[in-house]
Amino acid sequence: MSEAFLHLLRGSSRKRVPLLDVKRAFFEAHPETLTSPSRHEHLLSALRGLESSCAVQLPAPGSWERVGNPPLPNWVQLVRSEPAQPSPDYSQVPWVPELGFWPDLKPSALEAAKAVNDFLLRRRKSLLMVPLKERSLEIFGDEKRLDTLKSGNTLFGGRLPLSALGAFQVPPPIPYRKADAPGMPVLVVENHNSYWSFGEWNQAAKRYSAVVYGCGEAFRSTGAALGQVLREVQAVGAEYLGDLDPKGMRIPHEFNGASAITDPKVRPAVDWYRWLLQHGRKREKPEFATVDKAHALAWLGDGLGEEVAAVWIVGLWIPQEGLGYEQLAAFDS
CATH class of the missing domain: 1.10.10 (Arc Repressor Mutant, subunit A)
Known part of the structure; x- marks a missing residue:
């Protein structure tokens, strides 16, 4: 029936x-x-x-x-049963030399490797370096596919650099406010209210070629973007100012450690840190009394780092907002 x-x-x-x-x-x-x-x-x-x-x-x-x-x-x-598809014979693929490791790949990676191979056969002699998502859309019809396949700046477990595809990862853009002061350093500040205050003050003070918004912990992954800022404003070097708490010490130190050799490094904005230690508003954070002072020493060095650690030991810290627009404007009056 x-x-x-x-x-x-x-x-x-x-x-x-x-x-x-x-x-x-x-x-x-x-x-x-x-x-x-x-x-x-x-x-x-x-x-x-x-x-x-x-x-x-x-x-x-x-x-x-x-x-x-x-x-x-x-x-x-x-329930529609799909006819079984025969497994592709990857041994018959004309693999480019860059993908000569294909026999070592798992079956789940071979399909992606073949798509990359087909792309290289078509385009290997006419590649410009373009953003990763643009290249991913061209190869896979999916702008996010290369993101799921990459590890760092490579594919297939480090065997193929993204550059072989003419692709690179675009760093998140960094907001900055330029001043007419070429040849001066830039100042990176951790928090966005300080970004406004320093940026406004610097328009007249011209102590920095630009003031850059570090956006807290997001700053760790913006090395290449900071390099672009330095080139655009013709700056020489970069200083960093953050909260005088463990995270504020850790962010710039880890930024320097994670940056590529060709990316700029940041150095402490020593004068501003000293001002905050002498005049900044201290706030309580009892758990800081047990924090390892290594972060302060690694970022600020032994002398200034010990002074910051002494604040932590008594359960205090200093927000960078203590050096605000009114305080900065007073320097020029």
Whole structure:
């Protein structure tokens, strides 16, 4: 009874077939049941048979009729079996030398490797360096695919550099406020209120070529972007000022450690740190009394670092906002 019924169900353009179409298909396949008082029982029995053979899926109880004798499902879902696809023979692929390691790849990586290979066969002699997502869209039709495949600046476990695809990771842009002071350093500040105050003051003071917003911990991954800022404002070197707390010491130190050899490094804005130690507003943070002073020493050196650690030992810290616009403006009055 079920084969003709299933054939008609599969003629539907929908994967989820509503009950009205299910009934129509059943009674077309078995018109003898149309006038039977037990026609719905026959229909349900046929559906149960198709379900047991994995041809359809019936919904959960909440998607059945609330009344009926017996109640029927409001819809059934067809299980369409896809024909098995033969596994590709990657040994027949004309692999480029850069992907000569392909036999070592897992099956899950071979499909991506072949897409990269096809791209290199088409474009290897005409590559410009472009942002990663642009190249990913060209190769895979998905701008995020290379992000999921890369590890650092490489693909396939370090075997293929992104540069082989003419691709590079674009660092997050850094907001900065330029002043007419080429040849001076830039100042990176941790917090955005300080960014405004130093940026406004520096328009007249011209102590820095630009004031840069470090955006807290996000600054750690912006080495290349900082280099671009230095070039655009014709700056020489970069200073950093953050809160006098463990995180504020750790961020610039870790930035320097994570930056590429060709990326700029930051040095402490020593004068501003000294001012904050002498005049800044101290706030309580009892847990800082047990913090390792190594972060302060690594960033500020033994002398200034010991002074900051002495503040922590008594459970205090100093926000950089203590050196605000009014204090900066007073230097020029």
